[in-house]
Amino acid sequence: MSSEQNLTESAVPAAYRTPDALPEQGETPTSPEGGGRQRSSFDKQGERRKLDYPPAPEPLPVPVMDNHTHLDMADGNVSVSVTDALDAAEAVGICGAVQVGCDLASSRFTVNVLDDEPRLLGAVALHPNEAPLLAARGELEDALAEIEQMASHPRVRAIGETGLDFFRTEPEGLERQEYSFRRHIDIAHRLGLALQIHDRDAHDDVVRVLGEENLPEKVVFHCFSGGPELARICNENGWYMSFAGTSTFKNAGAIREAMLIADPALMLVETDAPFLTPHPFRGKPNASYMVPFTVRAMAGTLGSDLGELCSTLRTNTEAVYGRW
């Protein structure tokens, strides 16, 4: 079945189905287990987004992991528990996920949920858009100390997401952002954890900073957004490239060119849910059960056998984060 066929409401996983009585316009339920974060119901143009979840894809022939998701962040017309989210993912061959923190609240959520849910590993950090805000309030050092303390949890396997974001941060925040990035790299290096990098419009500076620091063994470009040039740099340095729904977008030719150059041993897959929903559902809420859309698109781009690609992705994911 292609993803465009038989897209009926009944194919939406039960926990994600829109209830008959919708919430008031402009309101959506917040996740009962989350850190209270709610994705905006409006897009950048101020238009109301579609808040119904896409149907589930066909299961993958070999299970893989979603190596970057935000289960603390509520989106869509329904409130979905962590257990239901992971059950829906497991039903289509997504056997685990890395829950990623972006600030202190979501990093605390991450560490707590790891004790209850064997299908999750964790990553903790202060997002590059969060660090300048903390620094301006004089709270960055204390926050970094808490991140390092949380990172000692045995199921936290990565420091992330950290990095540089030149899209949303004002010029005066950039120095603080780079300082925070370097501090996160240092924590990952000292604790022997993987580094999950957020790189938005900042490829050259991310590569420069990485070249100047002592790096941990495993470095991951989360939501890889570069072209062939960055893929070559990643290949040379053994840095992992994690492909998200963005790689399926019609205007993402450069990412697909990069995919064709990327060393298969360095490829990962992720959702960055609730963001970056793969084609043809761009703009709707995302969830780990939608990973198969991205993996099938990757297999199409690469001309790979789907099962072989899944096996490779799974091996690579466990090489970075260890066993679940």
Ligand SMILES: [Zn+2]
């Ligand atoms: Zn993310």
